[in-house]
Amino acid sequence: MANTPFDSSTHPHRRVNPLTNEHVLVSPHRTKRPWQGQTEPPQAVNLPRHDPQCYLCPGNERAGGLRNDAYESTYNFVNDYAAVLPPPGPIAPPSPHPLLTTEPVQGGCDVIVFHPRHDLTLARLSLEEIGKVIEQWCAIYQTRGSQEGIEYVQIFENKGAMMGCSNPHPHGQAWSLSVVPTLPATELANLTKYSLSDPAPSAAPKGPKNRPCLLCEYAHFEIDVPHDTGRVVFKNEHWVALVPWWAIWPFEILLLPYKRHVPSISHLTANEKNSFAQILSNVTKRYDNLFSCSFAYSMGIHQRPVPRPESAALISDEEDEENVAHLHLHFAPPLLRSASVRKFLVGFELMGEPQRDLTPEQAAQRLRDCSEVHYLDGAAEP
Amino acid sequence: MANTPFDSSTHPHRRVNPLTNEHVLVSPHRTKRPWQGQTEPPQAVNLPRHDPQCYLCPGNERAGGLRNDAYESTYNFVNDYAAVLPPPGPIAPPSPHPLLTTEPVQGGCDVIVFHPRHDLTLARLSLEEIGKVIEQWCAIYQTRGSQEGIEYVQIFENKGAMMGCSNPHPHGQAWSLSVVPTLPATELANLTKYSLSDPAPSAAPKGPKNRPCLLCEYAHFEIDVPHDTGRVVFKNEHWVALVPWWAIWPFEILLLPYKRHVPSISHLTANEKNSFAQILSNVTKRYDNLFSCSFAYSMGIHQRPVPRPESAALISDEEDEENVAHLHLHFAPPLLRSASVRKFLVGFELMGEPQRDLTPEQAAQRLRDCSEVHYLDGAAEP
C-alpha cells in the first residue's frame, strides 16, 4: 500500500482545525461497509400553532409567574434559570492550591424567541421573518455587549429533542459573560496568530491593517474548488456555507461572509444582512430535506467578543485589534444516516480525538443534492 | 452582592482544567431550583448469560464470517470495522493549501472482551476477573505499543445504549495509532510544562529527575482535603478515585495511583494492580448504585504513549522524557438526575465552553454515600 497514491476518500488520515489546532481522524474506508441505516418517514408534524403549555408562546405564563407579551414578531426575555447572574459579584477567593483556580463569572442569559408560532422553525420562516431574527441578534449583541463587565456575547440556538431541547417553539439564546468562553477564546487566539504570520500572497480579502485573515483566506480558497470535489454547499452574494475540511459532525456547516473581512454582526451592511437571511433559510431547508425531518443541531455565532465601545472612538476601526475576529456561524448537527440514526461523540472520540467515516466532501455533496424547497412545502411548488 | 463572601457552592464561577487549559462554567445556584428528576426503578435486567445473536459471546460468528473462540476468560481480536489500517500506508499528498493539511494515519483497532458472560459488567466481576482485564490491557499496551510506527495506544471502554453502544456484552477497545491523539497529546504537553515549572515545594511524590508532576501534586492535595468539603470518592492503598475540580460530566471521575509517580500500566507492581482491580470494582459498583441501573460511561486510560522501547535500554528510566506521563483513567458518564435523565453537551457548551450545575464537591458526596455492595447483589449481603 506504500506505493498506492494517497486518496483522501479511501485512506485513513487526520485533518487539523486551524481555528483550534485540534485534529479529527477521518476513516473513509469504513463507509464502504453496507449502509445499514435508512431514511425514516417524515416525523409526525402535528404541532399546534399555539400550545397553551408552552412557556414561549405569546401570552403564556412562564416559571415564577411571569407572563409573555402577546408578541407578534420576535420576543426576548431574561432566562428564568440563568446560568450566570448580573454584576456585581463577590470577590474571588484565595485559591486553596495553584491547580484549583476559581474565577467568579457574572453576566446575563437571554432567550430570543424567533416567531410567535409554536410550529415553525427557521427553515419555514420567510426571509423577512428571518431578517427580524437577525435584527434581534444584532440588538442583543449591541445592548448586552455594551454593559459594563461583559466580555463576550455568545448567541446560539439548540434545536431538537435529541439535543435535549424539549420545546420545539423556535428560539435561541444569548449568554453574555464577564469572560470569553474557551472555544471563542481559542479561535480568537488563532485568528490573531494567523494575522501576525506571513502566509503566501493570495487574492483573498484582508483583515485590519491589511494583515491576512485565516477565515478570509480559507473561504477564498474553498469557493474556487470545483463543486464535485469541494466542500461548498451553497453560496450567495455575500455568504458561503461549507462543510469545513476539519468538520467533526457528519453534516457540520461553517457559514461566513466571504467577500470582505467582517468582524461582527454589527458590521454587516443591509445587503449583507439580506444575504445572511437568505443563506440561513437555504441551509436550514437543506438540513430538513436531508432526512425529511426537522433537523436537530446546535448553532453558535462567533465574532468580535463585544461591539466597539464608545471609548474606542479615538482609535480607528483599522487599529482596533479586536477586529481580527471574522464573523462566522457553526452548525453542529448530530444526525448521521437518517432521522433516527445519530452520531455519538463517545469512546475514542471523548478520550482521544473526534473521528468520522463520511468525508466532509461526501457530506457537502449530499447537502448540495438536497432540494432548496422545504419538504413540507413541496406540494406548494409550482 | 460584591460584599458577600464568595461561596463556590452558590456563586457562578469558572474552573480551569490544568491538563488541557480548558474551562468549565459552574452554575451551582441553579441546583436550588426544584429537583424535577426522580430515581427510576432498576432497569429490566433479563439479559441471558449467552446471547446467540451477540458477536462477542464465545463461539459466535462475527461480521465477515469469523468465529469467536470458546474463550473462558478475557478475549481479544482485531475490530472487524477498524478505524485505521495496518502500515505501510501511502505517502502524504501535497497539501492543496496550507490550511488544509492531511496526515495519513496507520495502526490497529482491537476489541477486548472482559468476560464470556453476556450479562455481566466490570461492576459485577470478581476482583480476580477484573485483574485479568487489567492483564489484558497491559498485554495489548505492550504488544501494540512495541509495533513499528505506533505512537499511542488508546485503551477505552464505551458502555451503555445512551452512549451509542448497542451491545451490553462487557468489552472495551484499544486503538493503536501512528499519531498521538489530540487529548492525550494536550495532556502530555501540559504535564511536561508543569514538570519544567517551579511550583511551591510540597510533600507530593515527584516525577522523573525529581521534577514536579502535575497529577502527583493534584492527587496529593486532594487526599488531604476533609471528606465533607472534598472531592475524593474512594481511596485504597495505591489508588484514589475523585471527582476532579474541573469535572465536566455530572459524576465524572479521575482515577489514578497517588503513592508514587507511575508512567504507565506496565510500571504497576503486583500490589498496585490489586489496588487497581479493587478500585475499579468499587467505583463501577458505586456508579451502578447511584441510580440503581447499569451506569453508562466512556472510560479512557491515559498514560505514557507507548512502552519504553528496547532501544531505550541505554538511557535510564529517570532520563526517559516520556516518563513525565502519569497513568490515569477518566470516566465520563452522562447521567445527571436518574437512570433516564442525562446531561447533553450542546448549545452554549458546544459553542462556548462546558457548563455544570451540580458542583464536583456535591457529586463526590453523592458517590461517597453510595453503597459498596452492588444493588443487584444487595440481597446477598449478610
Ligand SMILES: [Zn+2]
Ligand atoms: Zn476575515
Ligand SMILES: [Zn+2]
Ligand atoms: Zn506523577
